[in-house]
Amino acid sequence: ELEKTYKRRVNKKEKEKKIMYAMNEAILKFENIAWQSALRDYNLDQQSFKIKIDNFQEISVQVPLEEADDFDNNFNIGLKYLKAKIAIKDSIYVLLYVEIENPKNNKKYIYKNKEKYKLDINKIGFHFENTEKEKLKKKNEIPDIEIEIPITMKKNDNIIALIIGNENYNSKKDSILKDRNVNVTFAINDAKIFKEYLAKTIGVKKNNIIYIENAKENEMKDGIKNLIKLMKKKNSKYTEVICYYSGHILPFTHPRKRFPYLIPTDLSEKNIEKAINLEDIYYEISKEKSHKTTFFIDACMGINGREESLSESNYNIETKSNGINGNIISFIACGDKQKNIYWKEKKHSLFTYFILKKLKETSGNVNYSDLNKYLSKQVRLKASSLKSKKQNIKLMIGEKAKYNWEKWNMK
Numbered sequence: 001e002l003e004k005t006y007k008r009r010v011n012k013k014e015k016e017k018k019i020m021y022a023m024n025e026a027i028l029k030f031e032n033i034a035w036q037s038a039l040r041d042y043n044l045d046q047q048s049f050k051i052k053i054d055n056f057q058e059i060s061v062q063v064p065l066e067e068a069d070d071f072d073n074n075f076n077i078g079l080k081y082l083k084a085k086i087a088i089k090d091s092i093y094v095l096l097y098v099e100i101e102n103p104k105n106n107k108k109y110i111y112k113n114k115e116k117y118k119l120d121i122n123k124i125g126f127h128f129e130n131t132e133k134e135k136l137k138k139k140n141e142i143p144d145i146e147i148e149i150p151i152t153m154k155k156n157d158n159i160i161a162l163i164i165g166n167e168n169y170n171s172k173k174d175s176i177l178k179d180r181n182v183n184v185t186f187a188i189n190d191a192k193i194f195k196e197y198l199a200k201t202i203g204v205k206k207n208n209i210i211y212i213e214n215a216k217e218n219e220m221k222d223g224i225k226n227l228i229k230l231m232k233k234k235n236s237k238y239t240e241v242i243c244y245y246s247g248h249i250l251p252f253t254h255p256r257k258r259f260p261y262l263i264p265t266d267l268s269e270k271n272i273e274k275a276i277n278l279e280d281i282y283y284e285i286s287k288e289k290s291h292k293t294t295f296f297i298d299a300c301m302g303i304n305g306r307e308e309s310l311s312e313s314n315y316n317i318e319t320k321s322n323g324i325n326g327n328i329i330s331f332i333a334c335g336d337k338q339k340n341i342y343w344k345e346k347k348h349s350l351f352t353y354f355i356l357k358k359l360k361e362t363s364g365n366v367n368y369s370d371l372n373k374y375l376s377k378q379v380r381l382k383a384s385s386l387k388s389k390k391q392n393i394k395l396m397i398g399e400k401a402k403y404n405w406e407k408w409n410m411k
Helices: 003-031 065-073 132-141 187-202 217-234 269-274 278-286 350-362 368-387
Strands: 039-043 048-052 059-062 080-089 092-102 107-112 159-165 209-213 240-246 249-253 258-262 292-300 328-334 394-397
Touching: 039 065, 048 065, 059 092, 059 107, 065 092, 065 107, 159 187, 159 217, 187 209, 187 240, 187 292, 187 350, 209 217, 217 240, 217 278, 240 278, 249 292, 258 278, 278 292, 278 328, 292 350, 328 350, 328 368, 350 368
Parallel strands: 159 209, 159 240, 240 292, 292 328
Antiparallel strands: 039 048, 048 059, 080 092, 092 107, 249 258, 328 394
């Protein structure tokens, strides 16, 4: 095969791949539209609503006069937008088809674009690199797990999530962690990309994700309260909960035991009692109705931070645990006396990197048994090769989950 022919064939395949990814992104974008910002106007003569959606063309939807008020009143919060089909014309998204359902009156309205669109990949305005040097440069700039994240078209309204990324701990003069280099490197990037995978790959709806960066004590407690409220609102045995935390954990002493506490970014020596007991969160969630709850704790349960140690001689202790109740499993980045290693070139912790790597490789279709085996092996090997350190992930399993957790699936 001639080099020129080879390049043309490879470039065409790359372009087709990128276009399909862009179209999937467009559908995801459509499903997450802030509909309250869309403009609409009812035409009495034609008995139709003209709707202008950001980044899409204006559409016209037939709605009988007697149903127009219900449609209009429920437009922002009550209508469901289903089975969307998107095309790309001159680098602009074009809505081809959508079904709009009004649960209040069980009516369905269909928009169908009458124009025909032929996908011509040579006329779509994407830029593709032609040299291996340019491709390598781009690959080195962006971590592999952040490129072309798999997208599912199937949304799961049963999944709700709380994601907290605490990175900056050095900003307050009276911080409990003052005078130490204890920012949690890449914690925000870990949380941010984890959120992307939940939305794009697992299919969690945007309004079912609570996301907080550099959370202060009141923000963390509000996030937990809002998660519980969502669980109460759904009140369903099919509800699935995912909690992700990247930040610091420290053990604090009680009369008989030492427990792991999540550390807000504004915790000071004056209000140390406001640290958040992880086991309290397990307990509050276990009281609500659900199918399963999964915790990903990208932190050490003992006294070591993300490579930057928090320990002093009088803190060199192991945490104690009463265990977990309910249908809960908790994946934890490392053991009590180990350090939580990050991978500088990948801009992620090892723990989060390999979670996302597995989700990318499987498009989210991975059971917990396989995920556990994969994380255990990959984190251990990479920690040894990068830093000559031991890092073994830890697993905590609730009483109601111990017989079936291995069959649970991320998706």
